[in-house]
Amino acid sequence: MAEDSKEPVKLVLYVAGETPKSLAAIRNLEKICSEHLAGKYKVEVVDLKKQPQLAREHGIVAIPTLVKELPVPIRKIIGDLSDTQKVLVHLSVEE
């Protein structure tokens, strides 16, 4: 389905500093994207330690949080994204 859609998947990963959980999430996300969503995604990593107002703006409570902003509907995943299959299911993107 994602293949049909012309718009790329826009993902925002919110982290707070370089904590083990944050680093694990970044690592896991990179792996998922390169293995399953090659060329069809845009990833932005936001460090809330530097920009706490964004947490308020986007309603972020837990760290790390991955937000799929596009395509709608918005989905949120919290945690270090250690289960690739679950992440893909929740992002509603398949290979």
Added chain:
Amino acid sequence: MTDGITKSATGIEGFDDLTLGGLPTGRPTLVCGSAGCGKTLFASTFLFNGAKLYDEPGVFVTFEERPVDIIANVDSLGFDLQGLIDRSQIHIEHIAIDPSEVAEIGDYDLEALFLRLEFAVDQIGAKRIVLDTIESLFSAFSNPAILRAEIRRLFDWLKQKGLTAVITGERGDGSLTRQGLEEYVSDCVILLDHRVDNQISTRRLRIVKYRGTAHGTNEYPFLIDEDGFSVLPVSSLGLGHKVYEDRISTGVPDLDAMLTGGGFYRGSSILLTGVAGSGKSSLACMMADAACKRGERALYLSFEESEAQTVRNMKSIGTDLAKWLKLGQLRYIAARPTFYSLEMHLAMMLREINRFKPQLVVLDPISAFTGSADIAEVQTMLLRIVDYLKSNGITAVFTHLASVQQAETDAGLSSLMDGWILLLNREANGEFNRELYLLKARGISHSNQVREFVMSNSGIHLLEPYLGEDGALTGSARRNAEARARRAETERQAEVARVQDQVTQRRRRARAQIEALNAEIEAEEAELRRLVTAEEIYQQQSREKTAAVARGRGMNLSTGTRKQD
């Protein structure tokens, strides 16, 4: 606990007295209670007053309600939250989590929540924070182990930041909060309760724990109404009240006269007992009217009659209460005893007394409560009221409806009272007559008479009793006896007049007799004088005759003097 606890005032009426200053500064306080018991209101009042009265900005962290709703909710209580938000004194941080759009995959923490709170706190320089209610997080996240660790960290963080925090929690089964929040908050725990007994609800507040400070431990009733949240600590009252020397009129001159020196002492508690229709309320109104006439304020708490009805009824005995109501010297509050529970009534009354600051308070009637609650509770409540009024030097007038003519109240209040007026309504010879008796007046010598109590359009009068041979009489018996007495009097007066007449006549007769005798004596004396004169003349003539004879005989019978003639 090293050098005592500093406290932050909440500005909630009564609560700061209860806790001797407010909530512990820089520490979290848990406010728990079941749904709808006023937790959020307590928290928002704490925050609002902090920003407005004590210049301590605050952050309201809401996990449930939207900021617009919170602003609208407290707006009805006169809290201009929006204004404070505009002036950056309050910030509402809405933490909304919709579990349906969030998936949990792997390990996480709530660092973003901390960052948001920190950001909000730093933004306005907050000293106070409210978390309402953090337990919502448990429904938003599925891993309780992480949550518990994070909440513990959150409370540590709050303490570290030195924020005076109020955390609300929903009451759970067998524990103070559903999620056991009390294990994290160990400094101060306040329990709000909302109970319904006999279909009457009562809100109560209890300080379960307040580490490092003395505090009241009872359950205290509290109110939520158009004026917000108020707690009424009303139990710790002693007998060290001030005593007044001046007397105040009862509004009935005849009654004042029965109390030597005119009226009761200021600050007395006066009980008016009587059967139905014996004039208790009217007498109480007269006292209130008298207070207003002295330029004082009177508070009339009625549990049976409405304001308009009392005003109308009092007009019929020549007392215009409407005037005082208009001038604001009299405040009339009517509420059925069943409107609230006893504590709520007490709380309401004390608050009204506090605000209106009257010199005289009327409770009409206290017997209305005995129907709606346990006697012991009623007694406690009245005791508190009496103590409270006494300690504030407020004269209290209580009316009590007695079912029988007895010198005893159901509420067992008699010994608390300084003055006790018994109003009787006695049947004699086919008619009922109102009577008044001063059963007790502490420190005042008073009449022991039972007076007839008459209400007319010129007010209340106490008639002098008819004290005949058959005892004191009232009503038509008195009138009859008086008439009889008047008749007897007239008869006696007539008798006196008659006797007087007799005496006068006799005196007149006696005088006439005296005069006659005098005249007789005078006549006799006159006769006597005439005889004496005649005798003298005779003697004279006889002497002259003898002399002439002697001269004729040439005999000088007379002396030389005669010769010389």
